[in-house]
Amino acid sequence: MLEITFFALASLIGFLIYNGIELWKRNKSVSRVFVDFLFLLYILGLLRLTIFPIPFQTAAIQDSINKLETEQLFIYNFIPFSTIIQGISDAFIYNIYLLQITYLGGNLILLSPFGLYLYFLKRDIQINSLWLIGLASSLFIETLQLLISFILGFSYRQFDVDDLILNSVGFVFGYFAYSYIKRYKMIRR
Structure with a gap:
């Protein structure tokens, strides 16, 4: 199964680095970074609900097909x-x-x-x-x-x-x- 864990971790690290630099340069306020952080968490949750996990191994796919009620x-x-x-x-x-x-x-x-x-x-x-x-x-x-x-x-x-x-x-x-x-x-x- 392809989980969201790696994608979420990479997104959070990228977010922290980028916004840390923006805060240091004073291009963004702390409140704006906070709102953006909440939105990132929302997007990750949205992806977890709608896309992930993605079964990509043959056994996982066959197991999922067998579980279909139709x-x-x-x-x-x-x-x-x-x-x-x-x-x-x-x-x-x-x-x-x-x-x-x-x-x-x-x-x-x-x-x-x-x-x-x-x-x-x-x-x-x-x-x-x-x-x-x-x-x-x-x-x-x-x-x-x-x-x-x-x-x-x-x-x-x-x-x-x-x-x-x-x-x-x-x-x-x-x-x-x-x-x-x-x-x-x-x-x-």
């Missing part, structure tokens, strides 16, 4: 809202509300920290551009999962257009969340 090696959904509707239906039929809330909520919040970080970088993005950035970010993850699945010969992760929709909504929500929180705090004072 004879179909490639599992994907290109029909918008079908997984969401099926999940809601299953929640009522099989009484698995928590599982479906976790799926929907998890996909909604998956890219929201990325949207929040973008708000810190640039606060005047038009809504159409914001949707495109969110969609492109989610599409990158889903396409990478699909590409790795084709290379491995089976779906180690499922490509789902509903994930694109939920991730994009979460991204836009994350972007606007800070302004709402800030406005709420001003009203409360």
Whole structure:
């Protein structure tokens, strides 16, 4: 299995060296380095959730294929809202509300920290551009999962257009969340 450990360690070392130099030159503030560090941790966690581990040994691939509950090696959904509707239906039929809330909520919040970080970088993005950035970010993850699945010969992760929709909504929500929180705090004072 290809784990994220080496990639994460190399990223953290590179981050510390680069930002240590930037702090020493006084090109960045400590608070900005802290926010960037949190974003790096988020990106590493995102990669761990969506991409890693990648089974690349023949035995690991065969074991994963044997564990599939279907004879179909490639599992994907290109029909918008079908997984969401099926999940809601299953929640009522099989009484698995928590599982479906976790799926929907998890996909909604998956890219929201990325949207929040973008708000810190640039606060005047038009809504159409914001949707495109969110969609492109989610599409990158889903396409990478699909590409790795084709290379491995089976779906180690499922490509789902509903994930694109939920991730994009979460991204836009994350972007606007800070302004709402800030406005709420001003009203409360």
